[in-house]
Amino acid sequence: MRTRFHESLDDLAAQLHAMCVRDRAAIAAATNALLSADVTQAEQAIDICREIDTMRDGCERTAVTLLALQAPVASELRQVVTAIQLVGDLTRMGALADHIAEIARRRHPDHAVPELVRPIMARMGAAAIAMATTAAAVLKSRDPGDAAALDGQDDTMDRLHHALLTSILAEDWDAGTTAAVDLALLGRYYERFADHTVQVGRRTLFLATGTHPTVDHHEN
Template sequence: MRTQFHDSLDQLAAQLQVLCRCARSVLEAATSALLDADLAKAEHAIDICRDIDTQRDDCEAAAVSLLALQSPVAGELRQVVTAIQVVGDLARMGTLAEHIANVARRRHPEHAVPESVRPIVARMGAAAIAMATSADEILCSLDPHDAAGLDDQDDIIDRLHHDLLTAVLADDWAEGTTAAVDLTLVGRYYERFADHAVQVGRRTVFMATGQTPD
């Protein structure tokens, strides 16, 4: 019986990795759509999000089944409950990336990102995608050191977010109110995506070890 339980836990862990990779794929497509005014990429990102919704439901159902039918105790219970929390973070990452895709779709065929701030947004997108990649690696390695490193990556996003807001709120901003609103939202979406990636790393280490990374 316990062998079956641990096999089910391994399957749930594998599902989490798939979910994380899907969230990264949404962000990759959404960022490309945003920077290139690419409607097809925006639609593709939104389509992937439908898959994420299905996978989230499957993960939650699997976790609830483990709780209801396998009577986990101590460390096992911690793993299942924390996995449910990780599912929530990953699903939210997908939703935030979808919001970015929606900004690109709403402004198409115009560019939502003016040339004056394009480098900042491009760096934010690249940094957030890298964080999703790191979160995926941590789901596999369970390495506390790597999880702690996500905080450093998050600091990069925070600095870029500050730079973006500084540009948008500057007295010489000449790109209009619509662009300012879009970019304020986009910056927040990237920032929150990164915050959830940090949580994925921290929760994953806690799930495996019962300790949080320093």
């Protein structure tokens, strides 16, 4: 019975890793759509996000089955409950990528990102992709060093977000109110995507060790 439980738990871990890989694909496609005003890339990102929703349902079914039928105790229960929390973070990452893609699609054929701030947005997109890549590595390795790297990457995202807001609020901003609103939303979406990757790293370490990493200043 316990062998079957641990096999199911390993399957759940594999599903979580697959979700994170799809989150990375979604944020990459959404960023490409945003920077190149490419509606095809936007549609691709949105389709990937629908896949992520389906994957969420599968993870939740697996977790509920483990709770209902396998009677987990102690560390086993911690692992299942933490996995359910991870599903929430990974689902939210997909939803944020979807929001970014929707803005790119809504503004097509125009660029949602004015040329002046496109370099900042490109760096934010690259940072988000890198953080999703690291989060996927943490889910597979459960390595504290990999998880710690996410905090440094998150600091980079925070600096980029600040630079974006500074540009929007500058006295010489001349790209209009609509662009400013879009950019404020986009900056927030990328920042929250990054925050969720940090949570993925921390929850994964708790799942593996039962120890809470140092609490970050970013919380939902």
